[in-house]
Amino acid sequence: MAFATSALVRSLSTSASRQAAIKHVTVIGGGLMGTGITQVAAQSGHNVTMCDVSDDIVQKGLARIQDSLKRVVKKKYKDDPTAGQKFFDSTMENIRIDTNVERVAASTDLVIEAIIENLDIKQKLFSSLDKVAPQHTIFASNTSSLPIKDIASTCERQDRFGGLHFFNPVPVMKLVEVVRFGATSNETFQSLTDFGQAVGKTTVSCKDTPGFIVNRLLVPYMMEAVRMLERGEASARDIDTAMKLGAGYPMGPFELCDYVGLDTTKFIVQGWHELDPDQPLFKPSELVNKLVAEGKLGMKSGEGFYSYKK
Ligand SMILES: CCCCCCCCCCCCCC(=O)CC(=O)SCCNC(=O)CCNC(=O)[C@H](O)C(C)(C)COP(=O)(O)OP(=O)(O)OC[C@H]1O[C@@H](n2cnc3c(N)ncnc32)[C@H](O)[C@@H]1OP(=O)(O)O
Ligand SMILES: NC(=O)C1=CN([C@@H]2O[C@H](COP(=O)(O)OP(=O)(O)OC[C@H]3O[C@@H](n4cnc5c(N)ncnc54)[C@H](O)[C@@H]3O)[C@@H](O)[C@H]2O)C=CC1
Numbered sequence: 001m002a003f004a005t006s007a008l009v010r011s012l013s014t015s016a017s018r019q020a021a022i023k024h025v026t027v028i029g030g031g032l033m034g035t036g037i038t039q040v041a042a043q044s045g046h047n048v049t050m051c052d053v054s055d056d057i058v059q060k061g062l063a064r065i066q067d068s069l070k071r072v073v074k075k076k077y078k079d080d081p082t083a084g085q086k087f088f089d090s091t092m093e094n095i096r097i098d099t100n101v102e103r104v105a106a107s108t109d110l111v112i113e114a115i116i117e118n119l120d121i122k123q124k125l126f127s128s129l130d131k132v133a134p135q136h137t138i139f140a141s142n143t144s145s146l147p148i149k150d151i152a153s154t155c156e157r158q159d160r161f162g163g164l165h166f167f168n169p170v171p172v173m174k175l176v177e178v179v180r181f182g183a184t185s186n187e188t189f190q191s192l193t194d195f196g197q198a199v200g201k202t203t204v205s206c207k208d209t210p211g212f213i214v215n216r217l218l219v220p221y222m223m224e225a226v227r228m229l230e231r232g233e234a235s236a237r238d239i240d241t242a243m244k245l246g247a248g249y250p251m252g253p254f255e256l257c258d259y260v261g262l263d264t265t266k267f268i269v270q271g272w273h274e275l276d277p278d279q280p281l282f283k284p285s286e287l288v289n290k291l292v293a294e295g296k297l298g299m300k301s302g303e304g305f306y307s308y309k310k
Contacts, residue, residue, distance in 0.1 A: 022109040022138070022195050023047060028101055028125065029114035030061030032261060032300065033142055036170025037112055039065045040199040042094035043072075043087075043171075049096040049104045058097035065095065068171055101125070105133045110195060112164055114142040117267035119150055126161075127154035138188055140164040144215055145268040148208045149181040158183035162192045165212055166201070168260060176201040181208035210272060219268065219282075225253035226285045236305050254305040257288075258298035266292045 023046065027038045030052035038050040038061070052058045069088050077084025098104050105111055111129060113122060126139055133139075139161045141151050152161040163179025176196035180189045189205070196203040206212045211219055225239055234242070240252020257265050266289060272282040291297075291304060298304030 022191060022198075024049070024108045024110075025195075026051065026101070026104050026108040026111045027114060028052075028111065029116075029142075030058045030097070031114065032168060033166060033170060034114035035061045035064045036068070036168065037114055037142065037166055038095060039068055039091070040166075040170055040201075041112075042091045043069075044199045045094065046199075047094055047096075049098050049108070051098050051101045051104055053099065055097075055099055058099060062095065062097055066092070068169075072171060102128060102132045105129045105137070108133065108137055110138045110140065110191075112140050112142060113151075114166075117144060117146065117264050117271070119146050119271070122146065122151045123154040126151065130155040130157055133157075136160075138162070138191055140192060142166055144264065145211055145219075145271055147181070147210070148179050149183075152181065152183070159185040160188050162188055163208070163212070164192055164196060165214075167214070174200075174202050175214070176203050177212045177214065178203050178205045179208055179212055180205070210275065215268070219272070222253045222257060222265070223269065223281055223285070226257075226287060229254075230285065230287055258304035258306055258308075260298070261300050262288055262292050262297045262304050 025041045025046050025048045027034050027041070027048060027050045030038075030050050034050060034052070038048050041048045042065075050058060050061055052061065069091055073084040073088050077087060111133065113125060115121060115125065122141060122143070129139070135157075137157075137160065139152070139155065139157060141148060141163055142165055143151060143163065144165070148161065148163040152158055155161060162181075162184045163177065165177035165179060167173035167175050176199075178189065178192050178196055193203050193205070204213060210216060225243075228234055228239060229236055236254040240254050243249045243252045251259060266284070269282055269284050269288070272279070273284055276282060295301055296303045299308050302309045
C-alpha cells in the first residue's frame with residue numbers, strides 16, 4: 001500500500017505542474033479520421049465520446065472502429081485470443097457515441113475536431129463549444145491545411161487551442177504533428193504533446209504554417225502527379241507503380257488520393273489556392289474537381305481514380 005501511495009503522490013505532483021492529465025476526450029467527426037482518433041484514444045485507456053451530425057453516421061463510425069480493432073487483434077494477439085478479446089472489449093467499453101456535441105463538450109478535457117475541411121464550419125463549431133466547455137478544456141483541430149490561428153479565431157480560449165494532426169490510417173501511422181500558434185500556452189502545447197505520446201504516437205512540432213510539415217511537402221508532390229496525368233505523360237497506374245517501386249512508397253499518389261478522399265484533397269488545394277492565387281502549384285486540378293462533382297470521392301464512395309466496387 002505504501003508503494004502505491006508514494007507512486008500516486010509522485011504522479012499527481014508531476015501532473016499537477018501541468019494542466020490536469022487528459023482523461024475524457026471528445027472527438028467530433030465520425031469519418032475516416034475521427035473514427036481512427038477515437039480508436040487510438042480508447043485503446044490507450046481514455047474515455048472517448050465520438051460525435052457526428054446523425055446517429056446513422058456515428059453508428060457506422062463505431063462499426064468501422066470495430067472492424068479496425070479486429071485487424072489490430074488479429075495481428076497483435078494472434079497467439080493469445082483471450083487477451084485479444086479482453087483488449088477488444090476494454091477498448092469498446094471506453095467509447096461512447098453521441099450527436100449532441102454541446103452536451104458532450106460540457107464535461108470533457110480535450111476536444112479533437114475532425115470534421116469537414118471547411119474553415120467556416122470549423123469556426124462555427126468551436127465558437128459554440130467555447131461557450132459550454134469547462135475552463136480547463138483544451139481544443140485541438142486535426143485539420144490538414146487550415147491555419148490553427150484562423151480556426152481558433154472565434155474562441156476566447158486561444159491559449160488552450162492547438163493542432164493535433166494525425167495521419168491516415170490513424171491506428172497504423174505512427175506520427176502526430178503537434179501545432180501551436182502565437183497564443184497557444186506552453187502548458188497546452190505540453191498537454192497536447194503528452195496526449196499524442198499517450199496514444200502511442202511519435203510527436204513532432206511545427207509552427208502554424210500551411211500544411212505543417214508532411215502536407216507542405218506532400219501536396220506539391222501529389223499535385224505534380226495529377227498535372228503529369230493531365231498532360232498525358234503517363235497513366236495513373238504507371239505513376240503509382242513507378243513511385244512504389246522507384247521511390248519505395250507504400251502507395252502511389254493516386255492510390256493515396258483515393259485513400260484520403262478526393263473531397264478532402266479538393267478542399268485542401270482550394271484553400272491554398274485562395275490563400276496564394278499566384279502559386280501555380282496550388283492551381284486546382286480540373287480532373288480532381290470533375291471526379292468530385294461526379295461523386296467519385298475515392299475509396300469512401302467506391303470509386304475515385306480507381307474503382308473499389310466489389
Ligand atoms: C494525385 C491527386 C492530387 C490531388 C491533390 C493533392 C492533395 C494532397 C492531399 C494531402 C493529404 C492530406 C491528408 C493528411 O492531412 C495527412 C495524411 O494522412 S497523408 C496520408 C498518410 N498515409 C499514407 O501515406 C498511407 C500510405 N499507405 C500505407 O501505409 C499502407 O498502404 C496501409 C497501411 C494503408 C495499408 O498497408 P498494406 O500493407 O498496403 O495493406 P494492408 O491493408 O494489408 O495493411 C497491412 C496491415 O496494416 C494494418 N492495417 C491497415 N489498415 C488498418 C486499419 N485501418 N486499422 C487497423 N489496422 C490496419 C493491418 O494489421 C494490416 O494487416 P491485415 O492482416 O490486413 O489486418
Ligand atoms: N482523410 C485524410 O487522410 C486526413 C484528413 N485530415 C483532416 O481531418 C478532417 C476530417 O477528414 P476526414 O475524416 O477524412 O473527413 P470525412 O469526410 O471522412 O469525415 C468528416 C465527418 O465530419 C462530419 N461533420 C461535418 N460537419 C460537422 C459538424 N458541424 N459537426 C459534427 N460533424 C460534422 C461529417 O458528417 C463526416 O462524418 C479534415 O479536416 C481533414 O483535412 C487529416 C489527416 C488525414
